[in-house]
Amino acid sequence: MILEANMNNNLIYDIDLSKIPKHIAIIMDGNGRWAKSRFLPRAAGHKAGVETIREIVKEASRLGIKHLTLYAFSTENWKRPKPEVDTLMKLLSMYLQNEVNELHKNNVKLTAIGITKELPSICIEKLNYAEELTKNNAGINLNLALNYGGRADIKNAFIDILKDYKSGKIDINDIDEGIIKNYLSTKSIPDPELVIRTSGEQRLSNFLLWEVAYSEFYYTDIHWPDFNKEELQKALFVYQNRDRRFGGLK
Ligand code: FPP
Numbered sequence: 001m002i003l004e005a006n007m008n009n010n011l012i013y014d015i016d017l018s019k020i021p022k023h024i025a026i027i028m029d030g031n032g033r034w035a036k037s038r039f040l041p042r043a044a045g046h047k048a049g050v051e052t053i054r055e056i057v058k059e060a061s062r063l064g065i066k067h068l069t070l071y072a073f074s075t076e077n078w079k080r081p082k083p084e085v086d087t088l089m090k091l092l093s094m095y096l097q098n099e100v101n102e103l104h105k106n107n108v109k110l111t112a113i114g115i116t117k118e119l120p121s122i123c124i125e126k127l128n129y130a131e132e133l134t135k136n137n138a139g140i141n142l143n144l145a146l147n148y149g150g151r152a153d154i155k156n157a158f159i160d161i162l163k164d165y166k167s168g169k170i171d172i173n174d175i176d177e178g179i180i181k182n183y184l185s186t187k188s189i190p191d192p193e194l195v196i197r198t199s200g201e202q203r204l205s206n207f208l209l210w211e212v213a214y215s216e217f218y219y220t221d222i223h224w225p226d227f228n229k230e231e232l233q234k235a236l237f238v239y240q241n242r243d244r245r246f247g248g249l250k
Pocket of ligand 1: 028029030031032033034046047049050053071072073077088091092095144199
């Protein structure tokens with residue numbers, strides 16, 4: 001039954017489209033290694049990585065995923081050599097500039113999480129423009145994690161909770177897991193059911209620390225520039241065949 005439907009839907013894996021996760025988060029790793037293996041500069045890897053973003057946003061949208069969070073720049077990535085940071089910021093700025101109309105046309109809502117006010121002003125301007133332009137779109141939410149760190153996000157939530165406690169807006173007895181979630185930058189999106197990391201590393205690297213409590217993890221050796229729509233389908237297939245128990249019994 002599913003197989004037949006999938007042939008019509010251009011699916012090469014036996015995915016149940018009625019059970020697509022609402023939120024997928026991706027750690028896009030391996031741009032540098034992809035470039036190195038081709039004797040190219042690291043920047044070429046990041047550039048190729050942007051092409052992959054295009055393909056994956058389209059496919060995720062086609063498959064009915066509601067939220068796609070991409071880890072594009074972490075709070076730790078500033079430690080990279082300045083030319084590489086500059087390249088990443090330039091690519092971000094170009095991506096926002098070149099893609100915004102296409103994203104809007106495709107009903108994509110673009111949002112960002114992270115300490116975006118610390119990004120170069122050109123990126124902030126383009127990000128604000130893209131967020132404003134696409135804010136009412138009802139299609140996939142492309143959520144870019146930019147200058148994002150899970151610990152920083154939790155720390156900022158602590159500060160805001162304490163401020164609201166001090167001003168009498170909340171009481172200690174109000175604090176539960178739902179309230180904490182409301183102080184995180186991911187407050188308006190559900191926790192990811194699936195986290196994908198490319199390029200073989202099996203770690204979280206400070207990504208969505210609170211939100212991944214019950215996420216399924218999928219690791220692949222494929223470098224991000226080689227990740228593609230079929231690989232996304234494969235990750236979904238693996239996810240759909242996992243047994244999610246949330247600490248309980250089945
Ligand atoms: C990891 O590869 C990738 C990144 C740190 C950044 C991802 C950025 C992009 C795909 C392009 C810019 C983003 C946007 C949103 C336009 P790595 O450099 O850590 O690879 P390595 O581990 O092989 O060195």
